Amino acid sequence: MSSTAIPTITSAAPVSATPGRFGIYGGRYVPETLMAALLELDHAYELAQADAAFHAELDGLLKDYVGRPTPLYFAKRLTETLGGAKIYLKREDLLHTGAHKINNALGQALLARRMGKQRIIAETGAGQHGVATATVCALFGLECVVYMGEEDMRRQELNVFRMRLLGAEVRGVASGSATLKDAINEAMRDWVTNVRTTFYILGSALGSHPYPTMVRDFHRVISKESKRQILEHEGRLPDAIVACVGGGSNAIGAFYEYIPEPNVALIGVEAGGRGTALGEHAARFQKNGGGIPGVLQGTYSYVLQDDAGQVATTHSVSAGLDYASVGPEHAMLHDSGRATYTSATDAEALNAVSVLSRTEGIIPALESAHAVAEALKLAPKMGKDKILMVNVSGRGDKDIGIMTREMNLSGAAAQKVSA
């Protein structure tokens, strides 16, 4: 049988020549049924990118509805407490709905509207992307279905209520570990079934092309703003930027404009969970942690898996970081050494919540607390003339239930801040 191919689909092309590649990572590994929709989306996104009216509408809503730009805040007391680098906080937690997720949800919803899709689906882990999606659907009058693992519904109950209040239907997913990965599987099954009428607003820089690129582009505003702001404050770029990495959307947005700046260290913080054994953490880049390049949910990236290629269960106190794979662009930044990836344990993240709350009056989301935890370790080792920027991707209100259970708050007033 001959295997001649038509020019647009060249079977002999090297893998790296297919679209949506970040080095060897990324690509499109999906059931064929979705391909027409992905190609349509890719095309629509390209047209929107080139359309000044699209950007004008997005920028207008980001300013007036979402609350951009977010402040870049000098954390004076935290800096003094740690005694090292000057710490600046990029306050994505101050955005409407309480996290960076709305940057992307809004962009994709505008795209869905351009494409004439009336039905929106999304997955959510911590619930922040679900809330952001439900919000923009309310704003534009679109039907909204959000898939959420039942374990995550339990631990992020407040966000379930918020989504329902906003008019979204929340569908619980009981399969697997009933967390983010399982919610994505179910959202993809919905999309495969309703692909002709439905737009899938994917919430992280994951999945098949064009999602990792598109989601990154919508969050790029974080580093565009912070670059301008740090120059205003300090007249120079920071020495390091720290962000938590689940799928990696806030991190890629916070890093992106600094990638060509060799003197700015980029540090991603994964969930170290409660141990180093497979199943106890979500640290895909951790050495000997079980993270190996593979294909999960449409993209080639690091995947926590066993030696037979079955995807591992994960654990993190933060639902938003509790995922077995990671955005493909991070995989490339990891391999090239341009970014480094470390991890913070559940306990370290919870401690970081306390520290930031009491020194600065800012209660971070458990996800963002992983970045803060890394800053607590790093800042004291840096000179006082150094600048460390932390992306506070979301606020902690949604986590009050977990924090109350996990942290001993009795007699709290007598406790001293310890970093």
Place this chain on the structure above:
Amino acid sequence: MPITFPNKPGLVIYLTAGDPDLGTTRDMAIAAIDNGADVIELGVPFSDPLADGPVIQRASERAVAKGTRLTDVLVICKEIRAARPQAGIILFSYLNPVVRLGMAAFATAAKDAGADGVLLTDMIVEEAAEYLEAMRTNDLAPVFLAAPTSPDERLKAIAENSRGFVYAISRVGITGTQAELASDAEQLVKRLKQFTKLPIALGFGISTPAHVQTVAGFADAAVIGSAIVGLVEKTAAAEAPRAVGDFVRSLRKGTTGA
């Protein structure tokens, strides 16, 4: 052992390997062949079967929980091949277990196990360079999926890069049984026939002898998956090979070769 469909329509029977256990999967495959299956699709269980409906999801979950590995599936493939040299055998997998083993190593092992071909659920033609090379080197048939949503230019590439047969998805959606065949199905088979002389096997939602009869009117073979896997789910392991054999015979009845 080329893939052929001497009966009209051909019958392709899907089994989730390792559910209820590997030995029973082997025996069910042999029973299916003995009762009229032309091709067996041995499904490699995966932790995240995102193209599958609830029935195959549950089977996959049970098989993964039992520790079923791709290499175990290759072992029973070899046993089925030894027992029934004339049948077609396709290894059906999500990509990750194959990537974990290594594409070239997988293809060599699949050939050694006597498989005729491979179908990777989440492999599209554009990403398939390494896969196609590994298939060519080992004289294995790559079978690609074609969907009702695929435009003609994609169907052409799918047809040209497939060997053995082309697997046409009868409807927009995931695997699972349904009452009636979607109208998408016949249209898709017609569109595919423009581009290839390969047999077209129609799958997704084909669960009854009446469906198989309908398929005979426009396609070369019918793939039966969830209906078989669902039957296995509610049958004791010791009875499962006979139950599968009986069911396959009922599908074959009324068509040629009955």
